[in-house]
Amino acid sequence: MDWRRVLFIAVSAVILIGSFWYLYDFASRSDLRDYIGDEVWYVPASRNVLHRLGVSLHYVNETTNSAGINVIFSNTSVRIKYQYEVEKIALRYNATYEMEYLKFPGVYFEVPLENVDGFIGALSSEIPSDAYYVVPGYRYPDKENIQNYLNTEHPFLGKDLIMLGMLVEDRPINWRLPGILAFVMIGLLVVLATYRISGSYLAALIALIFTIADPTLEATAVTAMLDIHVALFVTLFTTLLIYEKRKASGFAVGLAAAAKLSGAFGYPILLIKAFRDERRLTSFLLAIAALPALGFLIPNLVAIKAVGFEQWVDDILGSFRWHLSNKGGHPAASPVWEWFVNKKAFPFHYNPNIFAQTDPFLLLSMVLFILSLPWLYRKRGKILIPFGIFWSTVGFFVLQYLLGGTTQFSFYATVLVPPAAIVMGIALKELLRWEAFTDSLWLYLEWLLEIKDRIRLRLGR
Numbered sequence: 001m002d003w004r005r006v007l008f009i010a011v012s013a014v015i016l017i018g019s020f021w022y023l024y025d026f027a028s029r030s031d032l033r034d035y036i037g038d039e040v041w042y043v044p045a046s047r048n049v050l051h052r053l054g055v056s057l058h059y060v061n062e063t064t065n066s067a068g069i070n071v072i073f074s075n076t077s078v079r080i081k082y083q084y085e086v087e088k089i090a091l092r093y094n095a096t097y098e099m100e101y102l103k104f105p106g107v108y109f110e111v112p113l114e115n116v117d118g119f120i121g122a123l124s125s126e127i128p129s130d131a132y133y134v135v136p137g138y139r140y141p142d143k144e145n146i147q148n149y150l151n152t153e154h155p156f157l158g159k160d161l162i163m164l165g166m167l168v169e170d171r172p173i174n175w176r177l178p179g180i181l182a183f184v185m186i187g188l189l190v191v192l193a194t195y196r197i198s199g200s201y202l203a204a205l206i207a208l209i210f211t212i213a214d215p216t217l218e219a220t221a222v223t224a225m226l227d228i229h230v231a232l233f234v235t236l237f238t239t240l241l242i243y244e245k246r247k248a249s250g251f252a253v254g255l256a257a258a259a260k261l262s263g264a265f266g267y268p269i270l271l272i273k274a275f276r277d278e279r280r281l282t283s284f285l286l287a288i289a290a291l292p293a294l295g296f297l298i299p300n301l302v303a304i305k306a307v308g309f310e311q312w313v314d315d316i317l318g319s320f321r322w323h324l325s326n327k328g329g330h331p332a333a334s335p336v337w338e339w340f341v342n343k344k345a346f347p348f349h350y351n352p353n354i355f356a357q358t359d360p361f362l363l364l365s366m367v368l369f370i371l372s373l374p375w376l377y378r379k380r381g382k383i384l385i386p387f388g389i390f391w392s393t394v395g396f397f398v399l400q401y402l403l404g405g406t407t408q409f410s411f412y413a414t415v416l417v418p419p420a421a422i423v424m425g426i427a428l429k430e431l432l433r434w435e436a437f438t439d440s441l442w443l444y445l446e447w448l449l450e451i452k453d454r455i456r457l458r459l460g461r
Contacts, residue, residue, distance in 0.1 A: 008201040012191055012208060016184050019212045023180045027222040028173040029352065035172075037348030039224045040141040043175050045151035046159045046166060047137055052306045057137035057170040064096040066110035068170070069119070070135040072147050078131045079105035085127060093119040101142050108139040137170035152307060152315035153322050157233075157258035157299035158226035165224075175224035182232040183221035187211050189232075190418055193239040194425040197382045207425025211418060215357040220414045223348050227414040230259040234266060234389070235418040241385050246274055250287040254295020261323065262415060265396035266389035267292070273385075324400065327407035335406065336397040339413040340364055346410045356411035362420050363413070366390055369427050374443035376430060383426050386419035393419075 026032075035043065050057060059068035071086055073079035083100075090098065090109045097110035111119045120134060140146050151159065161182070165174035187208055194200075194207040211217065220228040233256035240249035253270055256263025271288055278284040304312045327333075334344040340363045345355040369376065369387070376383050393416060401408060431437075 004201060008205070011205065012188075015208060015212060016187050019187065020180060020184045023183060023218065023221050024173075024177070026352075027176045027180060031352065032222075032349065033172050035141050036223045036354060037225065037346075039172075039175065040143060040146075041149065041151055042159055042162060042226065043138075043166075043224055044140055044143075044146045045149050046163045047135065047140075047170065048148065048150055049156075049159070049302060049306045050163060050166070051135050053302070055167070057135075057166055059136070059138045059170040060113065061097070061110050064110060064112070066096045066112050067116050068136065068138050069109050069111055069116070070137065070140060070147075071107050071109065071123070071132055072135060073105040073132050074130060076105050082127055082131050083107060086123065086132070089119065089122045089126060093122065095119075099139055101140065103142050103144045104140075104147050106140070106147060137166070138172075150303070150307065152303060152312065153319040154226060154260055155258045155296070155300055155316070156303040157255060158229040158260060160299050160302055161229055162224050163302075172224075176222055179221045179224060179228040182228045183212075183217060186217065186228075186232050186235045186418055189235045189239045190421050190425075193235075193242045193386065194422045196239075196242050197380050197386075197422070198426045198429055200426075200429050203425040203429035205425075206428050207421045210359075210362055210421040210424050214359050214362065214417045214421070215355070216359070216411060216414050217417050219348060219354050219356045220411055222354065225411070226260045227411050230256055230263045231414045231418055233259055234263055234393075234415050237263075237266060237270075238386050238389050238419050238422065241270060241273060241389075242382050244277075246270065246277065246287045247283070247291055250274075250291035251295040254292035254297075255299065257292070258296045258299040261319075262393070262396070262412065264292075265393040265415070266419075268392050269385060269388040272388075324403045324405045325407075326404065330407055330409075332409060333407050334410045335401055335408050336394060336412075339410055339416070340367070342410070344410060348411075356409070356414070358410055358413045359417075362424060363416065365424060365427070366420050369423060369431075372427070372431055372437050372440045374447070375435075375437070375440040376427060378443075379430050380426055383423060386422040390416055390419040390423065 047057060060066065061068070073082065086107060087098065090111065093111055093115040095109045095111050099108040101107065123132070123134065135147075161178040162175055165177045168174050190207050190211045191204045195204040198204070217228065217231065220231070233252055237249050237252035237256055240252050249270055253264060253267050256266075274284050274287045278287060300312065307315070332344055332346045334346070338344060339358045340360060342358045342360050345357040348354040348356065366387075373387065397408065397412065
């Protein structure tokens with residue numbers, strides 16, 4: 001094997017493994033063993049859906065060897081009537097910790113592992129069954145009605161992946177592990193996509209460095225939210241399209257939309273590619289409609305099972321009104337054009353600080369590369385795919401803003417990073433020559449003259 005390829009694989013592997021280790025170590029810090037940022041919505045929603053499906057989670061406090069148990073009362077008046085009795089039962093079974101929820105009717109206990117069955121059995125025999133229910137696992141955030149929240153205003157794939165970690169154990173690092181793995185997979189896909197277009201190990205490494213060093217990706221990777229998973233499937237969609245796997249990329253864009261609707265913002269590029277390259281109508285429809293729909297539907301089967309198909313459809317359709325509305329004067333709101341200059345980073349956590357900061361150099365370079373795009377296109381034609389997906393996504397975010405969805409946040413830019421990093425790796429490798437810009441300007445002029453001549457011919461007819 002070529003020694004350069006061996007070195008390239010070794011360096012890439014060291015970077016990716018090192019990134020995983022760093023993020024895992026950070027996400028498992030003792031001062032991050034609680035909810036970070038919007039984990040307060042997505043993690044409880046995942047827990048609630050699993051509870052509806054009859055899946056029991058578990059959490060064990062390693063210090064006290066006690067299991068977490070949430071006792072949720074049917075309403076506030078029932079809580080007033082029975083909470084003291086429940087607390088006496090917990091005391092009888094040597095509960096090591098209790099937290100009373102103030103914004104919904106519930107209490108969280110940690111009970112020694114050997115006493116859990118006895119505690120739950122005593123509850124069932126001494127408290128009426130319609131007065132409460134038990135949700136084993138980590139404690140809830142103290143938010144109003146959080147015990148019933150399902151987050152059906154977003155599709156479900158991101159929460160499906162969070163659930164996979166929770167099934168191992170319902171603890172913060174397990175919620176975050178799927179996002180950390182997604183971060184590593186994004187890096188690997190960026191390398192494959194960049195090398196496929198450029199044929200250059202240097203370009204692929206440049207793209208990888210911009211990916212793993214991106215502060216937005218890092219922040220969302222260590223926080224159990226949806227955006228890192230959206231970015232993963234958008235990267236998969238981009239890579240498959242670069243490899244000319246149009247049908248597979250159609251399924252992948254469906255998966256991206258199933259993580260968050262913004263994952264579909266790059267869909268027009270698939271449509272253009274399929275329209276240009278698919279010769280048979282059945283293949284065309286399969287690539288642009290059937291497989292994307294399937295990719296969207298399959299990950300949502302969990303939510304459909306939990307709430308019913310009709311309710312799920314109503315919630316998804318109703319979410320468009322929510323996505324296109326102003327959510328009030330949020331202090332961290334930042335419209336799409338502000339992401340390019342990192343004007344307002346979204347705070348997930350303070351001390352340690354976790355902020356969704358964008359990389360102005362990466363994003364503003366995508367503006368600059370417009371000037372050299374014709375030259376880059378002649379050198380590396382497939383660069384139009386990640387470039388198009390980036391600007392198609394930006395365009396839809398602008399459209400969302402214009403249609404009323406003015407409450408946007410910097411962490412939405414997570415999805416922009418992988419296609420931008422691919423373009424950056426290729427462009428920096430190719431644009432180390434000034435003629436890239438000067439030749440592009442002449443090519444733009446040639447195109448304008450061609451357009452002018454065509455218009456003149458049409459008018460002359």
